[in-house]
Amino acid sequence: MKLFNLKNALILAALIAVYAIVQMTAVAGTLSPFYLMTLVLVCVYIILSVSLNLITGYTGQLAIGHAGFMSIGAYASAFIVVKMQGSLISGLLFGALIAAIAGIIIGVPTLRLRGDYLAIATLGMGEIVRIILLNTDYLGGATGFSVPKSVDWTWAFWIMVVSVVIIRNFINSSHGRACISVRENEIAAEAMGINTTKYKVMAFTIGAMFAGLAGGLYANYMYIIQPMSFSFLKSFDILAMVVLGGLGSITGSIIGAGLMTILSAYLANFPEMRMVIIAVLLILLMIFRPNGIMGNKEFKLNFLISKKER
C-alpha cells in the first residue's frame, strides 16, 4: 500500500474537481449564494456526522450530545476571534482543543455507563452546556453572539476533507480496530486484552474534537450563534444523518449529511411539508434499508481500478 497509488490520486483529483467547480461558479456568480451557503453547511455537517459515526457507528456508543460539543467549539472559537482578536485558524484550533478537553472530562465518567444510560448522560451534558451559555451574558446570552464571517468555501471544504481523512485513518489503524471490537462485543474485546474504557474515551474525545472544529467553522460562517441553535434537536439531526447514511460507514455519513442538508434547503419553500417529508423519508428508509443507505459498507472507487492496482 503506497501512499501515492492510483486510487488516492483519483480521489484527490475528484476532490480538486469538486472544489474547483464550486469555487469557479461561485466566483463567476452562476452559483447563487444561497446554494453556496448550503454547500458550506453540508461540509460542516459532514464533519459532524462523520465524527459522531466514529463514536456511535464504529465504537458502538450511543451518544446524543454532539450539539453540545459543537456549541463548545463554536463559542470557544468565537471567543478567540471576537474577544481576543485572534486569527481564524487559532480560533478553530482552540475550539477543537476545548471541545476535546470537554470530551475527556465528560467521557471518563460517562463511558463507564452502557447503552441507554450513556445516551441519557450525554443528552444531559448537551443541555447543561446550552443552559450555561444561555446564562452567560459575556458570550451574548440568549440574544446570541455576533461573529464576523471569515470562513469561506475554501476553508470549509478543505477542513472537511482533512477531518474525514484523519478519522478514516484512525478507524483503519490498530486503535480503530480496537474501537470496532468494542462495538462488536465488549466482553470479548476485554478478554482479548483491550482496555475498552481507554478506547471508548479515545474515540469519544476525537469525535468531540471534530465536533468542536465543525462548531468553529459554523460560528465563523453564520454571523451569529445562539444557544438555541445547539439544542438537543440538533444532536438528533446529526444522529439522523448518521443513521440515514449507515452506522459504521464514512461514505454513508457523508451521503446522509449531504442528503439531509440539501433536502432541508430545497424544502425551505414548503415549511409545513418539510418535517413530514423528512419523517416519511426516514420511515421508508427504516423499512427498506434498516441499516441505512450504505449499511456498514463503504462506497469505493475500486471498480475503476484493476485488481492488481488495489
Add this chain to the structure above:
Amino acid sequence: MKAKKIFTYAFVALMCLALVVGCSPKAPAPDATKAADVIKIGGNFELTGGVAEFGKKGEMGAKLAIKEANAKGGILGKKIEYVGADNKSEASESTLATTKLVTQDKVVGIIGPMTSTNTLAAVQVLNDNKVPLITPTGTNATVTVKADGTLNKWMFRACFIDPFQGEVAANFAIDQLKSTKASIIIDQKSDYAKGLAASFKETFEKAGKQVISTEQYVAGQDKDFRSILTNIKAKNPDVIFVPGYYGEVGLIVKQARDLGMKMAMLGGDGWGDDKLLDIAGKDSLNNTFYVDHVASDDPALAAFAASFKAEYNQDINSFAVLGYDAAKMMIAAIEKAGSTDTAKIQAALETMSGFKGVSGESTIDPKTHNPKKSASIIKFVDGKKVFAARVNPK
C-alpha cells in the same frame, strides 16, 4: 439482494443528480420578464420551531396586508407577490432564509423575523445585498443600532423599543392619572427595567413633576418587598412605576395592597402574562395599568380584527397586528419611493413620518430607525385586562 443493491445505486445516483440540478443556476431570462410585472416582498418568519406561534400570526398579518393592497390594484401599477421563508425559530436558519429571499427570489424588501436574535442574524446579509427589512416585533436596541453606536442602515422595525414604554407610562401618569409625585421600583440587574425607569424619570421630570424615590430589588432572590414598600408608603407618592416582570411585580402589587397602599401602579409589557393574575389576585390588581404594543380589544382595531377573522377564522394578537403594520409600512415606502430600487425604498422608510397603521401612527427616527408611535395602556378591572387608552407620541 441484487434488487437492494440496484436500489442503493439508484438512490445514490438520484442524489448526485439532485445535487447537480439543484446547484445549476436558474435561467435568468424568464426571471427578468417576470420581475417586470410583479413586486416581490419577502417574509422571513418563524413558521416552525420554538416560537412558531409568533411567526405564524406575523405572517398572516403580513399576507393580509399584501392581499388588501393587491385588491386595491397593487402598487406602482403592479401586483405584489409574497415570497415566504421559514427560519425554524433559529438564528442560522434566519441567515439562510434571508440569503435565499435576497439572492434567489430578488425581493425588494423583507418583513420579519419576529424575535430580535433571528433579526440580528439577517443584518449582515442585508448590508451586503442592500435590501431593507422591517421586523414587526424585534425590540432589542442592537437590531437597528449596533453596540458601538453605528446605524444598521437597512434595518427598520414596526414596534417601539423597550425604553420607549417608560416615556409612554410617564405621559399616561401625567395626563390621565394627574400624578405629580412618583416612586420607581426596579430590578437592579435587568437592563429592561433600568431602561424603562430612566426614560420614565426623564419624561416625568421634564414635565415639572417629581420622582421622589427609587427603590431596588434583585429578581429571582427577593420575595419580600415590605421594607421597600414601607419606605415608599412614608413618602406617599400618587403613582408607583414598577417596570419588572410578572413574577416580582405580582408580589410587589399584592404586598403593597396588603400594606394599605391604594395608589395607582404602572408597568411595562413585562406585566403582560396571565400568571400575574394568579400571583397578585384580582382585587390587588385594581387601579394598575401597563403599557403594551397593542390591546386586542382596542376599538380602533375592530375593523382589522373583523377582516382577520374573515380571512383566517382566528383572533388577532399583537403579532398579527404588527406583522400587518410592518407589511403596510413596506408597501407605503415602495409607493412613496415610486420605484422598486432598494436604495430609494430605504430612503423612503428612513424619512417615513405620520405613517398610519392599525396599531397607531408612527414616525421613524432617521438616527436610530426606531419608530415614535402610539402605545396602548391596558387596565386591570376585577382581574380582566381592559383597554384603557391609546397614548400618542408627543
